[in-house]
Structures are given as structure tokens and as C-alpha cells.
Amino acid sequence: MRYTLRQLEVFLACAHHENVSRAAESLSMSQSAASTALKEFEQQFELRLFERTGKRLRLNELGRQLWPKAEELLERAQELEQSLASHRDLGRLKIGATLTIGNYLAANVMARYMEEQPGTRVELEVANTSAITERVLNFELDLGLIEGEFNHPDLEMIPWRSDELVVFCAPSHPLAKRKRLTDRDLLKATWITREPGSGTRQTFERAMVGLLPKLHILLELQHTEAIKRAVEAGLGISCLSRVSLADALKRGSLIELPVSQRNFHREFYFALHRQKYRSAGIERWLELCQSIEIN
Known part of the structure; x- marks a missing residue:
């Protein structure tokens, strides 16, 4: 065999970090050793796997094609090593x-x-x-x-x-006793939502199609618990997964608001x-x- 698993490790680390120094650090080896391993790997097969711009390495097309194959081979080798060392079928x-x-x-x-x-x-x-x-x-x-x-x-x-989102508020909120919220109610409300880029925000925006640009969004928070605390404090209403609200709805610290005209399933x-x-x-x-x- 003309290549070593260590050379594959260096290649993959360079692909992840796009820098030889950071790749070497991640593998607990010196920069010169990592650089030599990568150079020898390319020279053995007379190919180039990276475009080099200063200290930055970027995979070229050949490197991108090799990446998943090298990942698979290294994972199979790691599985074998784990089985030999511990006799377990399942690894990390x-x-x-x-x-x-x-x-x-x-x-x-x-x-x-x-x-x-x-x-x-x-x-x-x-x-x-x-x-x-x-x-x-x-x-x-x-x-x-x-x-x-x-x-x-x-x-x-x-x-x-399957999952669904739930619109909810604090028991003291003016909308808490409403049997059904209209689109007009949704537009008048102050909202506390998940941040853009989250799956919950994606589903919320899809459900609110036609209303989204006019919604009054006061806060965008990354954590569901922070959103629940803000709603309990009376800062507005929100929309989260039923999974994350089960205990609070059961206790009565939060109240589900019925919005039957909007599809919150996902x-x-x-x-x-x-x-x-x-x-x-x-x-x-x-x-x-x-x-x-x-x-």
C-alpha cells in the first residue's frame, strides 16, 4: 500500500481546517510533520489536492472527490481498531x-x-x-x-x-381566555420568536405566510427556555414546539392559544x-x- 492512514488523517484535517498549522494541532503533531505527510501523499500519486493561497488550503475538485472516500476508509479503520481493542460492535x-x-x-x-x-x-x-x-x-x-x-x-x-408548533402566552395575557385567535389578533400581538436559521423559525415563517412582514417581533432568542421565561413575564406571545411546552402547559404556567387557520405541523x-x-x-x-x- 502506497499511502498510510496517518497521511489520510492529515489530508482530512487539512480539508476541515484549511490550514496546516491548525490541522497539525488537531492531530497533536508538529506543523513540519503534517506538512511533510501531506506533501508525500500528493507526490506519491503525482497529484494536487489543494489550491494554496498563502497559508490557506482550499480543496480543488480532485480533493473534494477524494474527501468522502477518505472519510469512509478512516472510519472503517477506526471501527476495526475499536473492535480489536474493546470487542465492542458499536463505536464513538x-x-x-x-x-x-x-x-x-x-x-x-x-x-x-x-x-x-x-x-x-x-x-x-x-x-x-x-x-x-x-x-x-x-x-x-x-x-x-x-x-x-x-x-x-x-x-x-x-x-x-411528526411535530407541531404551538402559539402560547402567559395566563395573565389579554389573549389567554380567547377561544380562537384571528389573523388580526396575530398582527396586533407582540411576538418573541426563535432566531433566523432555526428550524422552529422556518416553520413559524411558513405558517405565518402573508402576515410575516407585518408582525411585531420584539425579541429573537436562541434558547427555548429563555423564550418561555420572557412569555411568562408578560413580554409577548410566542410559538414553539409542543414537545418543549408539554410541562409548562400541564402546570398552567403557559396557555395554548388556538390558531386553527394556520398550519403549524412539521x-x-x-x-x-x-x-x-x-x-x-x-x-x-x-x-x-x-x-x-x-x-
């Missing part, structure tokens, strides 16, 4: 989840997964939809659990479960890179997500 997983899923659903799946495989490491990154999908596309996450569909030719979107999806190697761990995670009933 890097999961990305949007805020609603990460804060209210993913922990159940993670607990079941780790119960099956004691000592298995699962890393969970929680961010909004755009951030999670970007990291899946860059092979920095094994898969993403996202709210709403995200269209990209390199992403495979697999439906997971789907949760698995987002996977089409060229990502699906390890035994990824396949088992998907099976658990589909099998676990979440109330």
Missing part, C-alpha cells in the same frame, strides 16, 4: 441535534444507546438547523437530528417523527451526508430513534 458517535430535539428528545435515545453499549462515547452537539447541517456536510458530525427539511444535494433527509428529520459511511453505531442510533416512543 458524533451526533448533532437542533435545540428542541437536543434539549427534549435526544437524551432518551442517548441513554438507551449507552445502556446497550457500556463505555461507548457519544458526543452531542446542540445548535440550530443551519449550523448542524453545515457540520454534517463537512463530515464533522456523523448525523444530524433536525427540525424541518433542509434541501441540499449532498444531504439525505430521512423522516423521523416533521423531524435525520440528516446524513450521502457519501458518509454508515457505521454499525449510526445504524443502531437510527433504529433506536425510530423505535423509542417519546411522549
